[in-house]
Amino acid sequence: MDGEPLVRWHWLGTHVAYLRDLTLDHAVIALVPVLIALLIAVPLGLACARYPRLYQPLSAVFNVVYALPALAVFVVLIPYTGLATNATVMIPLTCYALAVLLPTTVDGLRSVPEAVRQAATAMGYGPWHRLAAVELPAAVPYLVAGLRVAAVSSISLAAVGALIGKGGLGYLFIDGFQRTFPTPILAGIVLVAVLALVTDLVLVLARRLLAPWAVREKGAAS
């Protein structure tokens, strides 16, 4: 590292397109799993809220899943899904996101006071109508809170995928390390952080649109 500056601005200037492609790649690898996890978490959360017996074993399983080291899971999947494929990285990331989202969905659905539920029934809402008009909206602030955690950690974890050949911005860390060249590493750290912050901001804005009442309530959302 003798004489090598921390940041070579010239390198950044000539690699704008490259960095943009890596960022887009990273966003897909990290965020598609979160979306898939959301699609699984809502029906599964509904089932858990309705049949509490289901929730105990499931939450135990996801507690363990959350403890698994990402790199180890990537590696264990390689024989089935192949080296450097999207599936090898995205399947574990989906599981991590689900481990975060399932409890928040169930908490959200359970947050509806019994009196509110009964009032909705008394006004003639059937079970499905009540679900769509009362219970799911009530769960939105919880879901968004869970999504924020899941998305940010997914973006940070996806970088590890570079070790098995599929990691978007994580590739910059390997590249910079192998060449003893800090500029790509710093660029990677900053871009991962920026991607995470932008995603977080989008989610906060989405909550304001979908659940404007939650902005005023403290505690439930953040």
Place this chain on the structure above:
Amino acid sequence: MNWLDWLHTFFTSPARRSGPDSIVHRIAEHLAFSGEALLYSALLAIPLGLLIGYTGRGAVAVTALTGVTRALPTMGLVTLAVLLAGVGKTAVLVPLLALAAPPLLVAAVEGIRGTDPDVRDAARGIGLTHRQVLWQVCLPSALPTLLAGLRTAAVQVIATATVAAYVGLGGLGRYVIDGLATRDFPATVGGALLVVLLAVATQLLFAVLIRYALPPGIRVRSAPKEN
């Protein structure tokens, strides 16, 4: 191409029995720097968290800070730290500290703030000093949250410490990373399994701790939630 064969090869190989590449030695290395990272982050984050939680000052800053640090990729920090500080313990401790300190800080702040205000007032009312209220009232009631935070931090550190092997440091990651580089899949899968087992064992250890090590008055309340 069989999992069980790989694991059999890995666990029965003579190189895994003794010497620097033995399983016992790698687990010891892994636990040593995970433990050290956890200790330093606890020494740094818990007193600060207790102070912030008790005074209520800076709690907003803590929330903002933890959001940002959660986004920092450990792999990037590890590689950068090695380039800046050279291969060594510092290079792995700093990124792990950045990983473990924020959840501990949040747990300490939330634990203290979660103390029933009436109980705090009552403690002041019967003549306890601020210091006594913090130690004798707030700290015990914050203990479940604090232990949950410690569990989250410990599990994450153990899981992430695997990455340290990429920059030439020891621990269980050596099996995973070296195995990947040399296409020695038995080592990779065996190492991965060991990391998973270690992380799950830590999780269980804390579950036991949370159940049995709390003061009786605290224990009756329901288990604390994960951060």
